[in-house]
Structure formats: structure tokens, C-alpha cells
Amino acid sequence: MLEVKDLTVHYDGALALRGVNLRVEDKELVTVVGPNGAGKTTMLRAISGLVREHSRGAREHPSMSGVIRFDGKRIDKRKAYQIAKRGVIHCPERRRPFTEMNVLENLKIGAYLRKDKGGIRKDLERIHELFPVLKDRSDQMSGTLSGGEQQMLAIARALMAKPKLLLIDEPSLGLAPILKKTVFNSIREISQSGVTILLVEQDVSLGFSLADRIYILAHGRIAAEGTKEELMNNKDIREIYLGL
Numbered sequence: 001m002l003e004v005k006d007l008t009v010h011y012d013g014a015l016a017l018r019g020v021n022l023r024v025e026d027k028e029l030v031t032v033v034g035p036n037g038a039g040k041t042t043m044l045r046a047i048s049g050l051v052r053e054h055s056r057g058a059r060e061h062p063s064m065s066g067v068i069r070f071d072g073k074r075i076d077k078r079k080a081y082q083i084a085k086r087g088v089i090h091c092p093e094r095r096r097p098f099t100e101m102n103v104l105e106n107l108k109i110g111a112y113l114r115k116d117k118g119g120i121r122k123d124l125e126r127i128h129e130l131f132p133v134l135k136d137r138s139d140q141m142s143g144t145l146s147g148g149e150q151q152m153l154a155i156a157r158a159l160m161a162k163p164k165l166l167l168i169d170e171p172s173l174g175l176a177p178i179l180k181k182t183v184f185n186s187i188r189e190i191s192q193s194g195v196t197i198l199l200v201e202q203d204v205s206l207g208f209s210l211a212d213r214i215y216i217l218a219h220g221r222i223a224a225e226g227t228k229e230e231l232m233n234n235k236d237i238r239e240i241y242l243g244l
Helices: 040-047 080-085 103-110 117-130 132-136 147-159 177-192 204-210 228-232 235-240
Strands: 002-011 014-024 029-033 063-070 088-091 165-169 196-201 213-218 221-226
Touching: 002 040, 014 029, 014 040, 014 221, 029 040, 029 204, 040 063, 040 088, 040 165, 040 196, 080 088, 088 147, 103 117, 103 147, 117 132, 117 147, 117 177, 132 147, 147 165, 147 177, 177 196, 177 204, 196 204, 204 228, 213 228, 221 228, 228 235
Parallel strands: 029 196, 029 213, 088 165, 165 196
Antiparallel strands: 002 014, 002 063, 213 221
């Protein structure tokens, strides 16, 4: 479903990603783990169109090169809204709710590009089953939610867009352990429903717990790829990249 080839991104001359190659198959849950500053968020931003492609003489930063294909078609030259229309939906780091709107309004914004009113109603019902707290908080201003509730809202808002590919950036960031477990159980359920997911996560144990396959990103490069068992059975990878 997703193919990334030789993705390179510079920020004001500093190299953020160098020659990244990655693939995600239909209905897979692929996790990318790595330390802070490894380039994980930059990678997701590049896929979803939030990093502009480099053009000669351009004054804009960052700049990007490489090829990104979704469903066999190139999207690396597309604008973010065009990529979203194709079904690649980005759930960003640090949740970022529309704080001046209540929970229900945030969820409806997620479905902005959709025209199927019946389908939107059904998906809203599904969201309320998946995250009952969001139904209870429907009229509450999203900026007053707890961190865990905001993360649930961010994922739910992305789901309301009916993604073919869901990009989730650091869902455990800043959450207490019990809330991390709740959020990751929800991500597991979303994956089991057939949604293809590319998950970025700093917490190795959480990232490994869900993944069909895993990429380790370090210093802007893919350092290793494999299943949980393959990576955990490699002593060098455990010690150098996972700190285990």
C-alpha cells in the first residue's frame, strides 16, 4: 500500500532523513521506533505532504527528495490535502485538538472531506463504542480534556476521515502507563478492524507489542527491519538500538 524509496529531508541544511526505504502492506501494522531526534516525525510529515519537495533556487525549508507511492501512485509531489483525499490520514504528535471546539465538533471536522452522511453517522457510533469517554464528553471543550482523552480524540478524529492508511505519531507521549495501555489497546482494535497503520513510537515495548513488522530509525537512517522475534534475537540490535 505504501512504498518509500530513498527519502531524504534537510532542515535548513541539516540532514533529518537520509535514504530511508520503507514499505507497508495492505492491512499491516508497521511500527517505526527510535530515539528522539531520529527523524520519525519528519518521516510521517513527508509521507502526508507536510514537507515540501525541494526545488532548485527555492528559499523554502525543509527540502525533500525521494519517491513515495501510495496504492501504486506517486504522492511525493502532491499537496497535503490531496494526499488526505486519497486516504492517507495523519494523527499528529502531541494530539493537537481544535481547542476552541467541543469533542463532537472535533470529530465532525475529521469527516470534513466526506459526503456520505449515513456512513459518517455509523462511524461516529463506532467511535463512541471504541472510545466511550468521548461520547460522555461530547459537549466538553477539547482543550479541557486530559492528555489521555485528547490522544483518544486525536485518533478518533483521524478515523472519522475513513483512512486507507493511518499515520500515528507518538501516541504514548506524556501519558501515564495505564492510559498508554488503553490507547494502545484501541490501536490494536483499529488494526484488527482492517485499517492499515504506520505507527511511530519511542516506547520500544509498546511499539513492538502491536507490530507485524518493525523498522528501527537511528540518525535519520533505517538501521534494521524485521519482525519482533527477528530483531529481539539479534544481540547487537538489542544492545545498540534498543538498549536491552
